[in-house]
Amino acid sequence: MLIRFKRKDKNNRTKLQAFLKKNPSMARITLSGPAAAVIEELKEGSSAALSPLLEAVFPGASIHLSPEELFPQALKSSFELGKSFAVIAGPCAIESKKSYLETAAFLSGLGIKLIRAPLFKPRKSTYCFQGLGEEGFAIIAEARARYGIRPVTEILSSSLLPEAEKYCDIIQIGARNMRNYELIKAASMTGKPMIIKRAQGAGIKEWMMSAEYAAVRNKKIIFCERGEHDMFQEGGINFNLAARAKKDFGITVIADASHSSLGSDLVEKGVLAALIFGLDGAMIEIHKKPEAASVDGKHAISFHQFEKLLRKISDMEKCLKK
Ligand code: PEP
Numbered sequence: 001m002l003i004r005f006k007r008k009d010k011n012n013r014t015k016l017q018a019f020l021k022k023n024p025s026m027a028r029i030t031l032s033g034p035a036a037a038v039i040e041e042l043k044e045g046s047s048a049a050l051s052p053l054l055e056a057v058f059p060g061a062s063i064h065l066s067p068e069e070l071f072p073q074a075l076k077s078s079f080e081l082g083k084s085f086a087v088i089a090g091p092c093a094i095e096s097k098k099s100y101l102e103t104a105a106f107l108s109g110l111g112i113k114l115i116r117a118p119l120f121k122p123r124k125s126t127y128c129f130q131g132l133g134e135e136g137f138a139i140i141a142e143a144r145a146r147y148g149i150r151p152v153t154e155i156l157s158s159s160l161l162p163e164a165e166k167y168c169d170i171i172q173i174g175a176r177n178m179r180n181y182e183l184i185k186a187a188s189m190t191g192k193p194m195i196i197k198r199a200q201g202a203g204i205k206e207w208m209m210s211a212e213y214a215a216v217r218n219k220k221i222i223f224c225e226r227g228e229h230d231m232f233q234e235g236g237i238n239f240n241l242a243a244r245a246k247k248d249f250g251i252t253v254i255a256d257a258s259h260s261s262l263g264s265d266l267v268e269k270g271v272l273a274a275l276i277f278g279l280d281g282a283m284i285e286i287h288k289k290p291e292a293a294s295v296d297g298k299h300a301i302s303f304h305q306f307e308k309l310l311r312k313i314s315d316m317e318k319c320l321k322k
């Protein structure tokens with residue numbers, strides 16, 4: 001931790017020593033001067049815990065914490081999605097058993113291993129379709145048993161975790177819930193791999209700190225960049241941010257190429273961009289009849305478009321290897 005004092009005061013050092021004496025988890029000052037000090041953390045997490053207290057002792061000081069101090073466990077997180085670019089595809093919401101099994105059959109026939117299995121939809125309007133809810137777990141179970149495809153389900157409430165744990169292979173924390181630390185903690189206790197989407201306005205640091213809530217007990221984390229979003233506008237995917245997080249911290253990062261596309265015509269470009277930026281995979285919403293989808297039909301791609309896209313991914317992968 002680096003602390004820059006507001007005033008160059010001889011008392012700073014004495015005050016700091018007194019503070020550290022009371023807080024032995026951060027006892028060692030390895031470098032100090034009249035204006036700044038570097039304090040070594042002896043117990044993991046102590047810098048993050050003590051920096052607000054230091055701010056009170058040294059008003060106006062600026063305190064800088066390293067990634068290792070802020071999110072030590074999230075730095076060790078990773079989830080192997082496969083050797084090549086991973087694709088998680090499926091509907092925005094499961095609509096019926098018939099349509100879902102058809103989608104699962106289609107995807108597994110193409111060698112896709114992970115299927116979106118959304119039963120609980122975080123809709124902006126309470127009047128819109130909210131998903132099939134708990135009754136849909138039986139449909140997921142059937143798709144998994146028949147096709148050996150692994151379901152990815154977003155959970156909005158910790159009360160549904162026992163069922164999600166039983167029927168789903170990956171638990172998704174949606175963008176709206178990246179800041180719902182209690183839900184993240186509860187989901188991590190299942191031991192299941194987790195997708196953590198980046199929330200609106202969050203930077204890499206905040207994203208990683210949210211993941212830290214899971215990583216202290218569960219390091220199977222896939223970070224998913226889905227772009228900015230609010231009630232009035234969509235802000236597009238931040239590929240630079242996603243690739244930077246992956247490169248700097250060695251974590252697993254995918255992009256949801258659908259939700260920020262604002263239309264199915266740009267989904268393919270988003271997926272290929274994720275590949276070019278070196279991300280580990282993409283999440284893609286597909287629908288047999290996009291115009292009839294009960295949610296997000298405007299950006300769902302058809303089965304035919306999806307097959308074409310898979311061929312392009314494979315071509316692009318070859319091209320990037322050259
Ligand atoms: C979703 O993936 O179904 C979803 C609701 O995404 P987000 O949390 O990114 O809005």
Ligand code: MN
Pocket residue numbers: 092093259285295296
């Ligand atoms: Mn959707």
